[in-house]
Amino acid sequence: MIFKVYFQTSIKEVPVRENTKSLFIEGESVRDVRSKIADRGFNVEFVQGVKGAYLEYEKQNEDYKVLEI
Template structure:
């Protein structure tokens, strides 16, 4: 499953919509996706969204679409 992860780059500052970023991640479950991001980054995760079907196809048309892979 592909997850779109919305996050802030800094956990110490109050979240602002203008500073929200996103990344795409492949994981078996939402829990696994969250664990991967928390293990490899200092990001403040706002929301995780499972995307598939037409939504995934639409996101893949975005030139900024790229699956993030964390090296163990």
């Protein structure tokens, strides 16, 4: 399944909504996705499963790229 991860780039800074970034990653569960990106130093805000029409919508975005770990 594809998951969309909302995160801040630095775990040491206070989260600011305007600085939130996102990436897509394939995994089996939210726990699996969090463990895959744990070593990157991201301040993960939210992990959301993406499927169906929402996934098709996201694929139309030019920034859509699934991170392979």
